[in-house]
Amino acid sequence: MADIILHHYANSPFSEKIRLIFGYKQIAWKSVVIPAIMPKPNLTALTGGYRRTPVLQIGSDIYCDTALIADVLERVTPTPTLYPKQSEGAARILAQWADATLFWTVIAYVFQPAGMQGVLGGMTPEQMKAFAADRAAFRSTQPRMSVQEASGYLPLYLQRLENMLEGGQPYLFGADASIADFAVYHCLWFLQLAPALTGILEPTPRLREWSDRMKRFGHHHSEEMRAETALEIARSHASGPLDIPFVNTHGASLGDRVSIMPTDYGLDPVEGELVLSTANEFVVRRTDPLAGTVTVHFPRLGFQLKKI
Numbered sequence: 001m002a003d004i005i006l007h008h009y010a011n012s013p014f015s016e017k018i019r020l021i022f023g024y025k026q027i028a029w030k031s032v033v034i035p036a037i038m039p040k041p042n043l044t045a046l047t048g049g050y051r052r053t054p055v056l057q058i059g060s061d062i063y064c065d066t067a068l069i070a071d072v073l074e075r076v077t078p079t080p081t082l083y084p085k086q087s088e089g090a091a092r093i094l095a096q097w098a099d100a101t102l103f104w105t106v107i108a109y110v111f112q113p114a115g116m117q118g119v120l121g122g123m124t125p126e127q128m129k130a131f132a133a134d135r136a137a138f139r140s141t142q143p144r145m146s147v148q149e150a151s152g153y154l155p156l157y158l159q160r161l162e163n164m165l166e167g168g169q170p171y172l173f174g175a176d177a178s179i180a181d182f183a184v185y186h187c188l189w190f191l192q193l194a195p196a197l198t199g200i201l202e203p204t205p206r207l208r209e210w211s212d213r214m215k216r217f218g219h220h221h222s223e224e225m226r227a228e229t230a231l232e233i234a235r236s237h238a239s240g241p242l243d244i245p246f247v248n249t250h251g252a253s254l255g256d257r258v259s260i261m262p263t264d265y266g267l268d269p270v271e272g273e274l275v276l277s278t279a280n281e282f283v284v285r286r287t288d289p290l291a292g293t294v295t296v297h298f299p300r301l302g303f304q305l306k307k308i
């Protein structure tokens with residue numbers, strides 16, 4: 001199999017979710033560091049416009065969104081599993097909540113003056129201005145949560161998570177880690193990049209211990225890769241087999257030209273030829289001057305497909 005390549009940057013919470021899954025599953029990976037703000041020409045050459053972080057690449061297969069990336073890593077290395085049978089449904093639903101609700105609450109809480117130093121501390125005033133402008137456009141499609149609101153919500157959410165650990169079990173759904181642990185973890189990891197704000201975790205000691213336990217999975221072995229090398233790999237590999245049954249809920253057929261984009265924020269559409277639509281995945285093929293012919297995969301949940 002071709003190398004497993006993660007396009008990411010250090011301070012990205014969703015990237016930390018995937019880096020920690022590499023640690024959990026002991027998957028060796030290549031690391032391509034991408035810019036935190038637009039433009040990201042080498043990344044969008046691979047995806048066709050999708051700019052969110054992270055993106056996974058295996059040969060010329062490009063996987064967008066960490067919900068799908070987690071499923072792909074489960075296929076590549078099934079053990080230890082992210083989806084223990086007895087809790088799979090609940091774990092996936094809790095993960096979806098954490099990736100949306102908990103994530104944006106933590107973001108709103110951290111981006112107050114006392115927290116900003118921790119997460120943006122290394123930036124010059126110009127870089128901070130560019131970052132703020134980029135993110136304002138990026139999330140303009142959703143209502144903005146105030147620090148006051150976030151300060152009220154977050155203790156409640158943390159207490160609910162603490163309650164889940166009350167029986168003394170090591171992970172949210174019992175003896176084994178699941179996708180829910182990784183989705184909740186990346187939010188708390190980001191919060192802890194702002195030491196001035198971590199007092200909010202004081203009333204939840206089990207959650208703090210759980211977070212330390214999660215951190216110990218580490219990131220396993222990675223090697224830096226240049227973006228140009230990743231593009232060369234995309235150009236020189238054919239995509240993997242797509243022999244999964246076709247599920248049509250959009251009136252689009254295989255071979256149609258379609259556009260796919262997220263439904264929440266960062267609404268950059270990706271156009272291509274529909275080559276697969278399964279119960280939980282959309283796949284398009286497109287050709288790019290830098291990346292060659294690539295196959296771009298999206299999860300069905302959280303994405304919108306339109307026939308062009």
Ligand SMILES: N[C@@H](CCC(=O)N[C@@H](CS)C(=O)NCC(=O)O)C(=O)O
Binds near residue numbers: 015035036064066
């Ligand atoms: N649902 C997406 C969310 C990804 C996301 O929001 N990532 C943030 C960074 S952690 C992002 O894209 N920020 C803007 C950027 O990096 O350009 C996923 O699970 O991958």
